[in-house]
Amino acid sequence: MAEIQIKNVAKRFGEYQALSDINLTIADQEFMVLLGASGCGKSTLLRIICGLETATEGEVWIGGRRVDHLAPKDRGIAMVFQNYAVFPHLTVFENIGFGLRMQKQPNDEVKRRVERTAELMHIEQLLGRYSGELSGGQRQRVAVARALAMEPDVILMDEPLSNLDALLRLEMRAELKGVLAESNTTAIYVTHDQVEAMSLADRISVMHQGRIVQAATPVEVYRNPAERFVAGFIGNPPMNFLPANRADAGKWTVAGQTYDGPHAADGSVEFAIRPEDIAPAESGLPAKVRLIEPLGAHLLVTCDVDGTMFRAVLESDLELKTGEIINLAPHADRIRWFDKSTQQAVA
Amino acid sequence: MNARLLPYVLIAPVTAFLCVFFLYPFFLVAQQAFTTGNGFTMDNFREVVGYWKFPISMRNTFLLALAVVPIQLALSLLMATMVNKMKRGRDLVLYVWTIPLGISDLAAGIIWLAIFEQSGFLNSMLHGLGVVDQPTSFLSYQNLTVVFIAIMLAEIWRATAIMLVIIVAGIGLIPKEYYEAAEVFGASPWKRFVKVTLPLLRPSLQTALILRVVLAFEVFAVVAALGGSTFPVLMEQIYENQFLLQNSGTAAALALIVLAISIFFTLIILRALRVPKGATI
Structure with a gap:
């Protein structure tokens, strides 16, 4: 069980108020998309949840445990980065197994889990390669496999498809949805692409100027926008x-x-x-x-x-x-x- | 002009310069080393290797390189990591740390001589504090360890910055996302340094180490200032052969030996820190 609760979170960078009054509950195994234009605070919120950033105020709870004072590794999370962050000096195998090696898992367990997730992401034939020998799409798959291999309670994704070309993005989007549904993890996915948000999400949190404007199902957000901003932001052409x-x-x-x-x-x-x-x-x-x-x-x-x-x-x-x-x-x-x-x- | 020829035309002046002023003298030196009055010979090499000071100067040069380079490597990595963590004043600190680079090695030797000699700062200070009754001669042949440590300190003070600037630039090239990924996937700060920084720094470490190791085998002025003849090194032997013994043949032979050592270590460093194809940032 990994329900996520974000309670009264605020973040200030000096004078700049990046996030204010964020309250959000994400159910176990839910696929939540944080949607908003660039600069709306969605990535900052994700980084606070994963522990790369500290909130100025508020609490983050994962699976009934308060985690905002814990290091990222102790939060039961894994993350897929926008630029993949696939380590160039390690092979695909060692990249996928990186987190497991840090946990000092035995060799055969690392091998088992790396091979299983590689198969899931259809990259089992690339395990011996370096990231410099991979295409963007393949690197993306490695990044997702690395997160899945951790068998995390929560998987966090920061614009994971934004660096792929349009066709590949469609393909990966469908695949991600399938793989994540099978893995039974709670997912938080940051994007500025409303089509991506609509197609992937169980629920969308639309963010604007550091606030969550509306958190609801894609259909609800589309049909009944809570604010004029949401109505103008979602839908192409807009309302x-x-x-x-x-x-x-x-x-x-x-x-x-x-x-x-x-x-x-x-x-x-x-x-x-x-x-x-x-x-x-x-x-x-x-x-x-x-x-x-x-x-x-x-x-x-x-x-x-x-x-x-x-x-x-x-x-x-x-x-x-x-x-x-x-x-x-x-x-x-x-x-x-x-x-x-x-x-x-x-x- | 033909576009395919243009690049060659443009590099021609530099190539000509290098040929005239480096390659040609190099062949002259090689010729001097391998000939005496009557044709090709290994006599010069036999003579320098057989000379009683040769093993000592060889050992001293290696010992010094072995003592200085690893410390400088560790120090420059530590300093570079610290500088990279700084948000403000980073450039100022870098400038201050690189000041010794702007001082000639002989001047550096003299600065440290002023500290260690019999009427130097260290003696005055110890005397003033009442630690010693009368000034001691730290840099005499009876205190070879102190001489060695003094040379080490001077070399570390003088030439760590050259590695530092290369490594600072190298660390700056590593994208911050790799560190964030490593952190999220459970790597401690030390593990991040070992598993991310060091491997991704290999190209810079290569350059820094090659430069530093080659310079370590060319150490001369600092040693001459602090150790004089009590601590002979290879470069000093070349100087002695060329200018005191007026034997350019043996001096050339020694120079070629130093060159061979430098090439040997350069190849080892290149091999040890090579980056596999496809594994670059």
């Missing part, structure tokens, strides 16, 4: 936002159309809708077509609604011309509302 004016109790006027919205909101709210939750209709938001990008399966149409840029993903057989004015109707149950002052979602 559309339009200004709304209060018409009546629970009624809001958006670009001349009236929609059911939040009752309680006293300040002004914003209307939000995902580009794929829109369809052309008899009546709807009047949109002037600016740009049409055929993407094969869909058309990505950039329009102008009420003076605001608005994107819609529409059926590819639709015949549109730039400059044309069309009516776009949002699916009523997919409309979201955000408070303009607090940036929070309102129902």
